[in-house]
Amino acid sequence: MKKIINYIKDSYGELVHKVSWPSRAELTSSAVIVMIASILMALVVWGVDSVFERVVKFFYGL
Numbered sequence: 230m231k232k233i234i235n236y237i238k239d240s241y242g243e244l245v246h247k248v249s250w251p252s253r254a255e256l257t258s259s260a261v262i263v264m265i266a267s268i269l270m271a272l273v274v275w276g277v278d279s280v281f282e283r284v285v286k287f288f289y290g291l
Contacts, residue, residue, distance in 0.1 A: 251259070285291070
């Protein structure tokens with residue numbers, strides 16, 4: 230049980246004193262980049278899906 234308590238204390242100490250957390254501006258900038266990339270990837274997947282749908286409809290006459 231003592232090992233678990235030491236592990237938790239060490240983990241907390243590392244998170245508080247050793248980890249460099251991003252500033253609010255850096256975090257906002259990164260979040261915007263991730264949202265834009267996600268939207269672009271969703272559009273690419275939607276476009277490929279639409280093309281495959283039309284190809285399947287053309288071949289099978291649906």
